[in-house]
């Protein structure tokens with residue numbers, strides 16, 4: 001089976017590493033066929049599809065190739081989509097969402113392609129419908145390139161960065177998969193104390209706790225594949241049980257602080273929903289007046305700051321923030337870790353001589369990640 005896994009821009013190599021690690025622990029085999037900056041295409045099986053959905057900290061969505069064919073007319077497309085919809089996958093009560101992308105092909109109107117495909121699928125499924133069926137959201141992605149149509153089915157449903165706990169956030173939350181990527185890029189050793197002094201709703205410390213505990217990020221949510229006719233509940237239950245048995249416990253030292261008491265309440269609730277509240281301490285604190293010494297600890301491993309400070313687009317202006325960033329850059333004389341931000345002058349404060357740099361996207365917003373490797377630990 002062909003599997004397409006999407007991820008935030010620039011994270012596909014980290015995703016490939018994650019998949020290798022995940023499959024090394026189980027008897028699942030896979031091979032990577034295509035690598036691009038926002039996706040990977042793999043050969044794998046249903047078990048891999050279930051595992052990726054349950055375990056990936058980096059992916060956005062996992063798609064399965066339903067069918068491929070050469071298409072040059074709308075009639076061909078209609079007939080093809082009718083027979084596809086009558087296969088073993090789609091439930092009769094599908095509530096369809098169709099995305100289309102076309103390139104270098106005779107059929108170039110994405111809007112017409114979408115409406116023909118939509119009509120064909122609904123026509124095919126209507127013969128199977130009964131009044132008792134509850135609507136099931138089904139998300140299909142059609143890609144037509146050089147007249148080759150690939151029909152991809154979204155097996156995840158909502159993006160996997162949504163870990164399944166309804167999350168209360170502040171005004172500028174970080175996506176969970178980007179927070180997980182920061183933690184992995186920074187080389188954080190789980191036993192080293194970690195602090196986020198601008199923690200907001202707690203995304204970074206919660207992702208850190210999930211990672212340290214080896215808690216599968218998808219344990220608390222459902223996936224679109226559970227609504228397919230082919231759903232194997234025994235396989236899913238087995239993988240869930242395995243995930244529950246592989247949780248580690250250790251008194252990790254994770255701390256989130258923020259100036260805003262309201263977001264700290266969200267951080268607490270979010271950590272509780274994620275079952276990691278016992279690992280995270282919270283404190284209301286203004287970083288401008290916090291003692292940098294207090295932030296450090298006399299631990300044998302270099303403590304980390306990993307943080308996403310305010311950056312002037314959504315929550316404050318650039319000039320107001322300069323002293324805060326200057327102080328943060330000073331903090332990295334005694335700390336390892338890094339900063340993710342869209343603050344415009346950040347490059348001057350985190351020079352290439354001491355920091356590695358990557359640009360990534362938090363949704364549509366370009367953000368820079370500067371991180372320092374620890375000297376020891």
Ligand SMILES: C[S@@+](CC[C@H](N)C(=O)[O-])C[C@H]1O[C@@H](n2cnc3c(N)ncnc32)[C@H](O)[C@@H]1O
Nearest residue numbers: 173174198200201203258259260286287308310
């Ligand atoms: C970009 S948001 C962090 C969002 C967080 N990563 C999340 O996913 O929810 C920046 C946070 O910095 C906090 N903040 C602003 N000024 C601060 C200061 N002087 N000291 C500590 N926190 C501050 C804000 O309250 C806000 O929660």
